[in-house]
Amino acid sequence: MLKGIKLRLYPSKLQQAQLLQMFGNNRFVWNQMLAMAKQRYKNNPSSHFVNGYQMDALLKRLKQEYPFLKESDSTSLQVANHNLAQSFKMLFKHQGGYPRFKSRHTVKQSYTGKSTISVVAKRYLKLPKLGIIKSSKTTQLTDCKVKRYTVSYDQTGRYYLSLQVETDEPALLPKTGKTVGLDMGIADLAISSDGEKFSTFNAKWLEKQSTIWQSKYSKRKYQATVAVRQWNHNHKDFKMEIDDYQNWQRARRRKARYQQRIANQRKDYLHKLTTDLVKQYDVIVIEDLKTKNLR
Known part of the structure; x- marks a missing residue:
């Protein structure tokens, strides 16, 4: 395979x-x-x-x-x-x-x-x-x-x-003979037919840091853009580019790392959850619904 x-x-x-x-x-x-x-x-x-x-x-x-x-x-x-x-x-x-x-x-x-x-x-x-x-x-x-x-x-x-x-x-997993149905929710990630609730992924501190550095990145890039335009307007012999300013690039890398940590932790959480379900049940039934369509 x-x-x-x-x-x-x-x-x-x-x-x-x-x-x-x-x-x-x-x-x-x-x-x-x-x-x-x-x-x-x-x-x-x-x-x-x-x-x-x-x-x-x-x-x-x-x-x-x-x-x-x-x-x-x-x-x-x-x-x-x-x-x-x-x-x-x-x-x-x-x-x-x-x-x-x-x-x-x-x-x-x-x-x-x-x-x-x-x-x-x-x-x-x-x-x-x-x-x-x-x-x-x-x-x-x-x-x-x-x-x-x-x-x-x-x-x-x-x-x-x-x-x-x-x-x-x-190697194939051992048979358990169990069947479960999953109901996708909004407050909870899912609720099984056995009554077990699976909470949604939560990373409040990382999300807060990501928002802060996203704001810093936007401000620093704007300041660098303004500085480059002023320099190029006043100096015709030597032109600068926005990449010459490293301050906003450091902010870009920092906010990107926070965003990646959130994505990696969410992926790890979902992978562990689905692995446990596959090990416990032979048949898993999930409703064909989209959460965003629930009103």
Whole structure:
């Protein structure tokens, strides 16, 4: 069976620079192929669509013209082409919008590859082009085969490795012969047919801190925007950008970390709750209702 594993990465300063380059390379290939497809259609609307395999054939010429693309895992560039081709297929089926160009200003960056990843020591992995990198919980990778991996950088300033692995099917849970029905509520998360109430997730302190830092972030970004406009208006020879002001970026990372802690704790709470229910009951029946529609 296939399952997902997410690990934390701790890259060195050199590896962080390499990752920044690899994120940019994937974004560059996506934008180049998208621009080519738009220009091709503009020149000849009746021309055939360039699929993912044809895009992969263009990668060799692209690497000759832009040698910095060789610093990336070659399979990650192929995955970028595949994702773009899939976006166009969804567009042709009227199941999605037209693909957009990717911006380097997007906080969350990532790339996906299909190369081999190996565990070299406890909490150390070997990734293509990056070499040996420190990680967490490598014991989860025993007795499984990595099919695909994704390295990501989120708005909290942390790096993660998401793995799609192939492993043996887990052992079945013992039968209990019990059945339960769940009634979704507003005051309570759910109420079972046995009369047990499951409370909603509560993280008041974290939510308060998140609100405070969200306000600080908005104020600091506004102040930085005003300062940049005033500077650029008075100094024509040297232009500044809002990214040159680190105060609002520190607030952005702080509020993002509070928001992520809330999301992680909520996910952990729901995962433990559902796991307990699955272990206790063989059949679980849930009403087909949306809480927001209850009046």
